[in-house]
């Protein structure tokens with residue numbers, strides 16, 4: 001069996017970022033600088049790294065980014081007040097609250113407080129509801145990024161059997177919905193699914209989003225399947241590894257995404273994309289006002 005085609009998320013992400021940068025330049029000519037606010041609570045090192053990456057990526061394409069750092073002990077009310085203030089700040093088109101949040105804060109309440117117009121993560125109940133209904137909205141960045149990877153790799157989705165491993169609100173669940181909207185037959189699996197390999201073996205497309213290193217092995221994969229690895233785990237040497245045993249699975253998959261350099265860079269790319277979309281919307285609303 002020949003080796004799989006490796007889907008290069010870094011390269012595809014760069015290509016999309018180039019066209020997002022062009023949109024940013026156009027907006028600037030019209031006097032608008034897209035702005036993203038990132039709220040970081042506490043000093044979790046992994047979260048700090050992600051947030052720094054997001055800021056660097058914004059900078060690289062001319063998006064203004066503002067980091068709001070709050071102490072671990074911040075009250076829920078104070079965090080909500082920050083979000084409400086950003087909801088009304090005209091320089092800010094996107095608001096992202098870095099997850100996870102400390103235990104004393106109600107994540108659902110926080111996310112629901114972000115104005116749906118600025119919910120570039122696509123996590124709010126309004127965004128999720130619209131996505132389910134197939135209405136225009138901000139799509140969650142990771143599943144959206146996976147859809148772009150499949151599109152760029154020219155993988156047909158209609159009629160294919162997609163098996164999602166993992167059912168998180170931010171990856172697994174929306175991933176299945178987006179694939180369903182493209183006419184895949186979708187199966188959700190999770191930690192309580194008995195005999196997982198018997199199901200994943202039927203998949204034309206596997207999306208692994210379990211959060212367990214090297215969880216998906218060759219026993220899980222039908223020869224010729226497309227394998228998308230959403231996992232971000234650290235091994236004992238602090239090296240980034242996915243949910244898929246890459247060395248094993250690349251021998252029989254038709255396409256596979258690496259970690260790093262697969263889905264991760266696409267997540268940030270779609271965040272930039274959503275932020276610019278939001279800025280573009282304010283422009284068309286301004287015009288409407290002026291025409292009145």
Ligand SMILES: Nc1nc(=O)c2c([nH]1)NC[C@@H]1CN(c3ccc(C(=O)N[C@@H](CCC(=O)O)C(=O)O)cc3)C=[N+]21
Pocket residue numbers: 049050053096097098099100121141232240259260261262263264265266267268
């Ligand atoms: N409100 C919120 N929105 C998020 O989108 C969000 C979040 N909270 N909390 C944490 C997770 C994690 N996440 C990643 C994004 C990009 C990479 C990424 O670009 N990874 C690179 C490698 C980076 C490295 O080497 O550390 C890659 O896979 O190639 C990873 C992880 C977004 N998250």
